[in-house]
Amino acid sequence: MKQARPLPQYLVQRYQGWRATSFTENRSWYRRLAEGGQHPRAMVIACCDSRVHVTSIFGADTGEFFIHRNIANLVPPYLPDGEQHGTSAAVEYAVNALKVAHLVVVGHTSCGGVAGCHAMCSGHAPELEEKTSFVGRWMDILRPGYERISGLPEDRQVAELERQAVLISLENLMTFPFVRENVEAGNLSLHGVLHDIAEGTLQAYDPGTDTFSLVG
Incomplete structure (x- = not known):
């Protein structure tokens, strides 16, 4: 090379x-x-963003987390169509081979991928609509989230879409048969959090109230 x-x-x-x-x-x-x-207790799915340092946020030691990063911390739905799926392969390995007890989706504020998805879905980023755009086709995963927040005031939409990136990923994780089986058996728990880069805070998703609340 x-x-x-x-x-x-x-x-x-x-x-x-x-x-x-x-x-x-x-x-x-x-x-x-x-x-x-390796015998990690948890898998973390985080954004590629260089400002999101998940091992520092949780004070993790080497060998503690099985980490997968991609644009906007997204998990696609279960689609075993013969294509190459890096995120799905990482989830499969973490759950079936490593037997992790926790699977944590870490979203964050000021996410460029989420902002790009919002621009694309609202018609302001035609270049991302092109079939040749890897980013655009990846962000299609978040289109259902955009549909949920498109009726909100415009100044709130991107922030809410950042939360939807976490929720859509959690929902998609449950479409994987081996994830659902382990969750229902009590062997695996799913968690969603949102990290505020500027404030250093962490909000966790509470399914009981369907809201994100500050941790600690």
Whole structure:
């Protein structure tokens, strides 16, 4: 692959710093992880957004979370159509192979993917409507959420759509037979949260009230 290049020097330096400090100080722990395999208690589905650092938010250690990230933290519905499905494959592996006890969907404020979906669905982003747009076709998953919030005042729609990105993903997770089976058997619990980047707060979805409430 002739186009590949060496790592940028700043990444090399950061790696060297990690290797000399965190890794060296916890060498036995990393060896245990390598030899014993991973046994995460939870799977986290989060956005690709570089501002959302889920391990920091929850104070997680190496080996604690099985993490999958994609644009707007979306889970597609169960569609075993022979196509390649990265998110669905990650969910399948987490539930069936790793036997995680919790599956957490982490949404966030100021989400560019959600804003793009809103623009696309409201007719302001025709480039995302093109069949060749990977982002647009991915954000089609959230169209049902847009339909739910399209009647709200315009200044509230994007914020509500960010919540819908969490809810649509939770709903779609329950279309996976192995997820539903484990949830109904009490082996797996689903959770939805929304992280406010500016405030550092976390809101959790309460199905009893159908609302998001501040954690803590």
